[in-house]
Amino acid sequence: MYLNQFLFLAAFLFCVGVYGVLARKNAVLVLMSIELILNAVNINLVAFGLFRESVAGQVFALFVIAVAAAEVGVGLAIVILIYRNRHSIDLTEVDMMKG
């Protein structure tokens, strides 16, 4: 197996996630796209860990999974707060910081 086949697949997943973050306006769908991006990073970490025959790749993939769990928890809390205040999770309407 080539190293690049894993890296290309991860790059593809990353770009699909970036498209999702840019193009979706439902906040829950944006969080799903962020999960795609984090998974792409994890594939890279584990693939390089096998390539270098080092355990560090797997360990840091575990750390990324833990941070992703924290991120989705806080992110959903913020989304629920936005919904409670504005009765909508349309991200194009959350523009109070626009000048």
Added chain:
Amino acid sequence: MVAQNIVFGVLAVAMGLAAIRVVTTKNVVHAALYLVVVLAGVAALYILLAAEFIAVVQVIIYIGAIVLLILFGTMLTRAPIGRASDLDNDQRWLGVVVALLLLGVMGSVLADAFGSTKLPKAPQIQRTGDVGLSIFQTYVVPFEVVSVLLLAALVGAVVIARRD
């Protein structure tokens, strides 16, 4: 080796199609279910890369907990459960251009750097015990930092979402 490549090809096609459906489908619940397909494919890739502990953690944390949280978020925010036409904003084509540019740049850089680099034929497999030892010996400080981060996220989520 051939069997591994066939498995990789099937997984890559399934994950690619499911990932595209996650960001294009008109139905929030369907997007979450396609996300499950992608996450399960990633877990299978970890097994292909001989990282069975990460694969099990992926199934438990991502498919078990995070997808559940996302579905709860869908429910609590009363996102449209059926088909909805207004899930995309008007930057869609800009998003396509940005994603394709990014894919082109990353693809060319990867092809340049690792063009014909092969994974080792008989790699030294990192067993679950090695991962555990490494976490609690070499990486014990980052491990403690992650545990404090999880506690902070837990308290923060409760404080943010609490009704006063």
